[in-house]
Amino acid sequence: xxxxxxxxxxxxxxxxxxxxxxxxxxxxxxxxxxxxxxxxxxxxxxxxxxxxxxxxxxxxxxxxxxxxxxxxxxxxxxxxxxxxxxxxxxxxxxxxxxxxxxxxxxxxxxxxxxxxxxxxxxxxxxxxxxxxxxxxxxxxxxxxxxxxxxxxxxxxxxxxxxxxxxxxxxxxxxxxxxxxxxxxxxxxxxxxxxxxxxxxxxxxxxxxxxxxxxxxxxxxxxxxxxxxxxxxxxxxxxxxxxxxxxxxxxxxxxxxxxxxxxxxxxxxxxxxxxxxxxxxxxxxxxxxxxxxxxxxxxxxxxxxxxxxxxxxxxxxxxxxxxxxxxxxxxxxxxxxxxxxxxxxxxxxxxxxxxxxxxxxxxxxxxxxxxxxxxxxxxxxxxxxxxxxxxxxxxxxxxxxxxxxxxxxxxxxx
Numbered sequence: 001x002x003x004x005x006x007x008x009x010x011x012x013x014x015x016x017x018x019x020x021x022x023x024x025x026x027x028x029x030x031x032x033x034x035x036x037x038x039x040x041x042x043x044x045x046x047x048x049x050x051x052x053x054x055x056x057x058x059x060x061x062x063x064x065x066x067x068x069x070x071x072x073x074x075x076x077x078x079x080x081x082x083x084x085x086x087x088x089x090x091x092x093x094x095x096x097x098x099x100x101x102x103x104x105x106x107x108x109x110x111x112x113x114x115x116x117x118x119x120x121x122x123x124x125x126x127x128x129x130x131x132x133x134x135x136x137x138x139x140x141x142x143x144x145x146x147x148x149x150x151x152x153x154x155x156x157x158x159x160x161x162x163x164x165x166x167x168x169x170x171x172x173x174x175x176x177x178x179x180x181x182x183x184x185x186x187x188x189x190x191x192x193x194x195x196x197x198x199x200x201x202x203x204x205x206x207x208x209x210x211x212x213x214x215x216x217x218x219x220x221x222x223x224x225x226x227x228x229x230x231x232x233x234x235x236x237x238x239x240x241x242x243x244x245x246x247x248x249x250x251x252x253x254x255x256x257x258x259x260x261x262x263x264x265x266x267x268x269x270x271x272x273x274x275x276x277x278x279x280x281x282x283x284x285x286x287x288x289x290x291x292x293x294x295x296x297x298x299x300x301x302x303x304x305x306x307x308x309x310x311x312x313x314x315x316x317x318x319x320x321x322x323x324x325x326x327x328x329x330x331x332x333x334x335x336x337x338x339x340x341x342x343x344x345x346x347x348x349x350x351x352x353x354x355x356x357x358x359x360x361x362x363x364x365x366x367x368x369x370x371x372x373x374x375x376x377x378x379x380x381x382x383x384x385x386x387x388x389x390x391x392x393x394x395x396x397x398x399x400x401x402x403x404x405x406x407x408x409x410x411x412x413x
Contacts, residue, residue: 015243015246015247015249015250015251016148016243016246016247018242018246018250019239019242019243019245019246019247020242022242023235023238023239023242025133025137025235026137026239029134029137029138029141030086032125032128032134033086033089033090033093034086035121035125036089036093036100036125037085037089039121039122039125043118046103046107046118049103049106049107050099050100050103052103053099053100053102053103053106054096054099056099056102057096057098057099057102086145087145087148087149090138090141090142090145091142091145093129093138094138094139094142097129097194100125100129101126101129101130103122104122104123104125104126104129105122105126107119107122108120108122108123108126130195131195132193132195132196133232135193135194135195136188136189136193136232136235136236137235137239139188139192139193140188140236140239141239143179143184143188144176144179144239144240144243147172147175147176147179148172148243148247150172151168151169151171151172154168155168165254166254166257166258169247169251169254172247173244173247173248176240176243176244176247177240177244179240180236180237180240180241180244185232185233185236188236189229189232189233256282256286256287257286257342258279258282259279259280259282259283259286259288259335260339260342261276261279262276262279262280262283262301262335263313263316263335263336263339265311265312265313268304268305268307268311271301271305272305272306275298275301275302275305277298280294280297280298280301281294283297283335288338291334291338292331292334292335293331296330296331297331297332297335300329300331300332301332303329304316304332313336313339313340316336317336317337317340320332320333320336352376352380355376355379355380356372356376358379359372359375359376359379360372
């Protein structure tokens with residue numbers, strides 16, 4: 001039986017994507033956010049106006065301005081699953097908010113140098129940058145992305161430990177839960193949004209003839225019986241709850257891999273003093289439980305923890321294969337093989353696709369499959385290739401059989 005791991009950045013991207021689908025205000029917010037990137041990437045003249053606005057507002061260089069220069073392809077900014085770009089856009093707009101406003105105002109109020117469509121679009125973006133709801137969601141998602149970006153970067157590592165990854169997911173969930181506090185909401189509502197909210201007056205409930213209309217608005221988050229602050233407190237909690245639940249749902253299968261800590265060499269001393277019965281129990285309950293006899297496995301693990309075998313997993317697998325210890329330690333051997341074959345992340349697979357894009361270019365379009373596979377293997381295993389003695393390979397190739405061209409210089413003496 002084989003199961004791929006859920007510890008990979010695309011799972012986090014999909015979780016953040018799912019968290020916004022059920023909230024209409026968030027769907028509109030991210031659509032507007034993607035429009036900012038498209039607006040600037042469509043014209044270098046607009047980017048130059050933005051840089052001039054940054055200089056006039058004395059803004060410091062930030063990652064978002066760099067991303068505007070580098071992202072030549074609109075699909076990079078509008079992709080539904082590449083949320084790292086959305087996080088970069090949110091952070092950039094928050095840090096350079098005055099520059100964005102000044103830029104949009106210069107374009108909207110400009111003379112004949114800008115087309116009417118461009119001026120109209122800039123005016124619409126300017127209204128959004130001065131809208132309380134847009135700025136509220138902008139700062140709220142800045143806080144959320146600050147937490148999820150840390151988890152995203154950690155999941156990009158090539159080597160991951162299941163226990164460490166589990167604690168990373170738990171820390172992310174705890175941090176998201178910590179955002180849902182009255183103190184955080186009050187600071188966001190009263191201080192961080194630089195636009196004054198509308199007058200907080202409570203509306204009376206409409207008459208019974210419009211009951212269906214009121215019910216529909218309540219479902220959409222526009223309950224007329226709530227004040228402005230109460231509406232945004234409801235929106236604040238709803239966004240955080242949806243993000244928390246989607247992240248938790250996407251990474252719920254991480255508990256099925258907790259048994260991998262049984263082979264963590266750094267914890268052998270601790271396991272020798274107190275055997276991890278809970279991890280063995282989790283292994284028996286997992287999808288791999290039918291492959292193991294947990295009673296025999298417990299005895300073999302105790303022998304491993306006592307120091308009778310190498311601690312590192314690679315050295316342990318090599319010694320078992322060299323001395324044919326799989327007959328004496330069948331359950332431990334099966335556990336080692338399982339731990340070595342389960343991929344904790346899909347980063348290596350994703351990097352292979354990126355390498356193929358660099359290898360098979362337009363000039364190499366007629367390349368055969370075998371040559372493409374060989375070049376891809378060299379590009380992916382570059383660390384191993386750097387340690388190969390090329391001269392030795394040439395000598396072996398030249399010595400295989402007689403050739404018309406002398407590849408080896410013979411001693412004339």
